[in-house]
Amino acid sequence: MKAFARAYAAIDETMRTNEKVQAMVEYFKVAEPADAAWAVYFLSGGRPKRLIPVRRLAAWAMEEANVPEWLFAECYDAVGDLAETMSLLLPDASSTVDVPLHRWISERLLPLATQSESEQRASVVKSWRELGGAERFIWNKLITGGFRIGVSQQLVVRALSQVTGVAEGVIAHRLSGTWLPEPRSFVALSAAETEDADVSRPYPFFLAYALEEEVDALGAPDEWQAEWKWDGIRAQVIRRDGRTFIWTRGEELVTDRYPEIAAAADFLPDGTVLDGEIMPWKEGRALPFAQLQRRIGRKSLGGSILSEVPVVLIAYDLLEREGRDVRAEPLARRRELLEGTISAARTTVFVPSPRVAFASWDEARAMYARSREELAEGLMLKRHDSAYGVGRRKGGWWKWKVQPFTVDAVMIYAQAGHGRRASLHTDYTFAVWDDGALVPFAKAYSGLTDKEIRELDRWIRANTVEKFGPVRHVKPVHVFELGFEGIQPSPRHKSGVAVRFPRILRWRTDKRPEDADTLATLRGLMSDAGVIPSEAPKALVIPSGGPKGRSRGIALLPEEGGHPESPGEGSSLSRPRALSRDDEDPSLRSG
Amino acid sequence: MTLLRLAAQGLYCEAGDFYIDPWQGVERAVITHAHGDHARWGSARYLCSREGESVLRTRLGPSATIRAVNWGEAVDVNGVRVSLHPAGHILGSAQIRVEYRGEVWVASGDYKTDPDPTCTPFELVRCDTFITESTFGLPVYRWTPDAEVFDDIQRWWRANREHGRTSVLFGYALGKAQRLLAGLADADIGPVYTHGAVERLNRDYRRGGVRLAETQYASGMPARHDFAGSLVVAPPSAAGSTWMRRFGQISTGFASGWMRVRGMRRRRAIDRGFVLSDHVDWPSLLAAVEATGAGRVWVTHGTREPLVRWLTERGIEARAIASQWKGEEDTDPVEVAGEEISA
Numbered sequence: 001m002k003a004f005a006r007a008y009a010a011i012d013e014t015m016r017t018n019e020k021v022q023a024m025v026e027y028f029k030v031a032e033p034a035d036a037a038w039a040v041y042f043l044s045g046g047r048p049k050r051l052i053p054v055r056r057l058a059a060w061a062m063e064e065a066n067v068p069e070w071l072f073a074e075c076y077d078a079v080g081d082l083a084e085t086m087s088l089l090l091p092d093a094s095s096t097v098d099v100p101l102h103r104w105i106s107e108r109l110l111p112l113a114t115q116s117e118s119e120q121r122a123s124v125v126k127s128w129r130e131l132g133g134a135e136r137f138i139w140n141k142l143i144t145g146g147f148r149i150g151v152s153q154q155l156v157v158r159a160l161s162q163v164t165g166v167a168e169g170v171i172a173h174r175l176s177g178t179w180l181p182e183p184r185s186f187v188a189l190s191a192a193e194t195e196d197a198d199v200s201r202p203y204p205f206f207l208a209y210a211l212e213e214e215v216d217a218l219g220a221p222d223e224w225q226a227e228w229k230w231d232g233i234r235a236q237v238i239r240r241d242g243r244t245f246i247w248t249r250g251e252e253l254v255t256d257r258y259p260e261i262a263a264a265a266d267f268l269p270d271g272t273v274l275d276g277e278i279m280p281w282k283e284g285r286a287l288p289f290a291q292l293q294r295r296i297g298r299k300s301l302g303g304s305i306l307s308e309v310p311v312v313l314i315a316y317d318l319l320e321r322e323g324r325d326v327r328a329e330p331l332a333r334r335r336e337l338l339e340g341t342i343s344a345a346r347t348t349v350f351v352p353s354p355r356v357a358f359a360s361w362d363e364a365r366a367m368y369a370r371s372r373e374e375l376a377e378g379l380m381l382k383r384h385d386s387a388y389g390v391g392r393r394k395g396g397w398w399k400w401k402v403q404p405f406t407v408d409a410v411m412i413y414a415q416a417g418h419g420r421r422a423s424l425h426t427d428y429t430f431a432v433w434d435d436g437a438l439v440p441f442a443k444a445y446s447g448l449t450d451k452e453i454r455e456l457d458r459w460i461r462a463n464t465v466e467k468f469g470p471v472r473h474v475k476p477v478h479v480f481e482l483g484f485e486g487i488q489p490s491p492r493h494k495s496g497v498a499v500r501f502p503r504i505l506r507w508r509t510d511k512r513p514e515d516a517d518t519l520a521t522l523r524g525l526m527s528d529a530g531v532i533p534s535e536a537p538k539a540l541v542i543p544s545g546g547p548k549g550r551s552r553g554i555a556l557l558p559e560e561g562g563h564p565e566s567p568g569e570g571s572s573l574s575r576p577r578a579l580s581r582d583d584e585d586p587s588l589r590s591g
Numbered sequence: 592m593t594l595l596r597l598a599a600q601g602l603y604c605e606a607g608d609f610y611i612d613p614w615q616g617v618e619r620a621v622i623t624h625a626h627g628d629h630a631r632w633g634s635a636r637y638l639c640s641r642e643g644e645s646v647l648r649t650r651l652g653p654s655a656t657i658r659a660v661n662w663g664e665a666v667d668v669n670g671v672r673v674s675l676h677p678a679g680h681i682l683g684s685a686q687i688r689v690e691y692r693g694e695v696w697v698a699s700g701d702y703k704t705d706p707d708p709t710c711t712p713f714e715l716v717r718c719d720t721f722i723t724e725s726t727f728g729l730p731v732y733r734w735t736p737d738a739e740v741f742d743d744i745q746r747w748w749r750a751n752r753e754h755g756r757t758s759v760l761f762g763y764a765l766g767k768a769q770r771l772l773a774g775l776a777d778a779d780i781g782p783v784y785t786h787g788a789v790e791r792l793n794r795d796y797r798r799g800g801v802r803l804a805e806t807q808y809a810s811g812m813p814a815r816h817d818f819a820g821s822l823v824v825a826p827p828s829a830a831g832s833t834w835m836r837r838f839g840q841i842s843t844g845f846a847s848g849w850m851r852v853r854g855m856r857r858r859r860a861i862d863r864g865f866v867l868s869d870h871v872d873w874p875s876l877l878a879a880v881e882a883t884g885a886g887r888v889w890v891t892h893g894t895r896e897p898l899v900r901w902l903t904e905r906g907i908e909a910r911a912i913a914s915q916w917k918g919e920e921d922t923d924p925v926e927v928a929g930e931e932i933s934a
Contacts, residue, residue, distance in 0.1 A: 012853070013862055013863050014862050015860055015862065065730070070897075071729075071730065071897055071900075074729060074894070074897045075729050078729055078852070079731055079854065080852075081854065084854075085731060088731040088733070088852070089731055
């Protein structure tokens with residue numbers, strides 16, 4: 001554990017990507033495979049299923065530290081991280097032992113899942129008393145999940161590639177799917193042989209950057225293919241050895257969730273991997289994303305939901321054909337193979353992503369302007385000669401997204417941020433007018449410059465009307481233009497609407513609070529988006545670990561717009577989410 | 592009417608007609624220490640400790656009228672007995688003991704009870720009312736022993752030297768910088784350079800008999816001088832300035848109590864945080880308050896409410912006072928004392 005704590009500190013204490021990678025390289029070089037396997041798992045964002053409710057964990061820490069709850073809450077507010085708050089408050093360790101990381105995990109961490117509350121408590125408290133400051137922090141992080149030290153799976157892959165001499169793409173492939181943190185899995189990462197046995201393994205998704213320049217800068221229009229950018233769930237459908245696997249971009253195995261697609265995959269030849277978007281689709285047209293959300297998170301899919309919200313795979317690409325990796329072939333060739341494969345399967349569930357014809361960039365712009373009518377988020381532009389790469393690369397693929405919905409709203413609550421932004425108020429709640437009152441409807445975290453954040457922070461401190469724990473109710477003065485990707489009815493919110501991926505676009509210092517928009521405006525947007533308010537779903541579950549995956553277990557106020565935890569499923573270990581969770585950042589959702 | 596009270600210009604003693612650390616110019620100012628939020632220009636007469644006279648002079652300039660007194664030496668100010676006692680914060684930092692008609696108040700200014708080779712250690716002064724800072728008034732703030740911190744700093748410096756990097760260590764120009772240099776006086780890793788704001792105050796410390804590591808003024812070095820492997824001590828305000836360019840490949844460190852919290856370091860984009868504070872941590876703060884025997888405690892700058900609640904729940908009459916003192920600022924890296932002294 002000490003070696004891992006040192007590696008953690010070395011990664012954490014530099015802001016430079018190369019030095020972070022270097023620190024991982026140093027660790028992987030000397031670590032036992034059993035330890036290294038777990039390090040890979042955790043550094044790439046893997047986390048055990050919630051082992052202990054954080055509220056309970058915090059209560060034990062309060063007792064051990066002899067700190068009352070109100071004072072613990074003040075400390076948490078100042079520190080901004082639960083695992084760290086507990087580490088800082090607990091008394092210094094009485095004895096420090098150095099047990100390897102993998103034994104901490106196999107002997108202490110994983111057993112927590114099946115222990116009674118009193119056994120859990122005894123085990124956790126014993127660990128606290130045995131671990132020094134840095135290791136105790138890591139231990140708490142292991143329990144609560146999520147390191148967040150500026151390391152993505154991509155960086156872990158780079159470090160592993162440097163240590164093993166195996167190409168990054170191969171490492172990334174080997175890590176995807178159901179990679180288990182076992183010594184032999186770690187050793188297998190460095191194997192020279194690249195024909196890996198795991199039939200379920202997806203390829204790393206190729207992602208596009210957002211187009212920021214004028215589209216004309218891309219050169220000759222005839223070198224490019226355009227498709228609608230669909231707002232569904234990006235997924236790979238794998239057919240190998242007579243078995244089917246459906247993986248999402250969040251690297252979740254969802255084969256059972258989409259029985260229509262799984263059934264159709266029986267008609268694909270062995271050794272086929274399709275990349276596409278799972279879309280709610282009826283009578284040749286897309287349904288709004290909100291409809292798909294009715295299916296997500298349901299434990300059982302009854303017959304009615306399957307007929308109300310059928311799905312298809314809008315297929316973008318073919319990655320594997322007849323067992324051969326064809327990602328390096330040019331897009332034009334892959335497209336040809338894709339169409340051939342799908343037509344041979346004779347199914348309507350796989351739909352080659354419709355290509356949008358255009359002869360000039362002006363025509364492309366005209367099509368782009370129609371995106372909302374098609375229920376698309378814009379266009380994807382891909383060079384005909386582009387390979388299917390790994391991760392996010394510039395050049396061959398671009399996403400050209402339509403502007404989000406926007407409203408002007410008034411800030412009414414503020415809360416300090418977390419991690420880097422603890423002690424600055426960076427989390428804001430916004431409201432719109434309804435019948436002379438301000439109704440909160442969205443929380444947004446990003447979109448302001450550091451300078452604006454500091455300025456607003458000073459204003460917030462000076463204009464607090466009331467404090468509820470860490471939440472400050474501020475004077476309704478400042479108007480912000482918020483952008484969001486989608487809107488739908490929600491009985492869980494006071495406003496009756498839920499918006500997707502809200503973010504601050506601009507601080508409207510030119511507007512007075514009375515100039516802000518109204519709830520009626522939001523309802524109007526909802527009907528524009530094809531969601532009819534009266535058809536509110538009974539229970540809306542947004543698949544997510546909460547905003548930014550925060551372990552905000554002891555928040556003193558219910559969070560407006562907070563998301564419920566996704567229901568657990570499958571094994572006690574969930575997949576690393578390092579290539580970003582779908583809910584974290586709208587720009588990562590698709591494409 | 593209490594013996595001391597908060598007036599527009601600062602903490603005021605009506606019976607003696609003087610202020611303690613006023614934030615505006617007044618007739619008579621008693622100064623706890625020379626940091627900019629406590630020692631401001633514009634007062635007609637200043638009273639400070641003998642130990643702190645030189646740094647206060649450096650700060651206020653040659654024209655200020657300063658009277659210095661020895662530790663514990665009683666001064667009669669309009670019938671009020673005033674004496675200064677070491678606060679252990681920085682060179683010459685004092686607690687102000689005010690006695691009038693048998694009632695004793697102590698305004699502690701900024702203080703710490705841990706040992707520090709650069710100043711006289713904190714002296715416990717019993718009183719009826721204690722005015723305490725609470726810069727780090729939360730139990731998450733608990734300091735590690737100096738020796739461990741200095742070992743860490745030396746290891747960091749040595750590793751940087753091995754990688755050909757310059758170690759740039761930020762610390763407040765008055766107090767923290769000298770404490771760092773005193774702690775590194777025997778470290779023989781490489782040359783130590785300083786920012787002008789630090790170097791100027793080093794002279795006052797050395798004159799006061801404090802042993803510091805040998806230093807050179809960085810701006811005094813010839814152009815293109817190679818700083819690789821050396822240590823540079825600079826105020827936090829130098830971070831990100833063009834002055835930093837001369838050092839080539841650097842690793843940055845910051846010595847402050849705030850570095851106890853990871854988010855604070857990350858928000859500043861500092862590579863290494865060293866937990867070294869010139870203020871009391873939570874356990875020392877509680878111990879100091881208790882040891883004074885005070886039945887009434889006023890809490891000034893910092894995280895005041897939790898401390899007030901904690902003390903109130905233990906039967907002490909405590910309340911928060913809205914001073915303009917800042918302690919160790921977390922929101923603004925500008926070092927108050929060093930700022931006006933050009934680099």
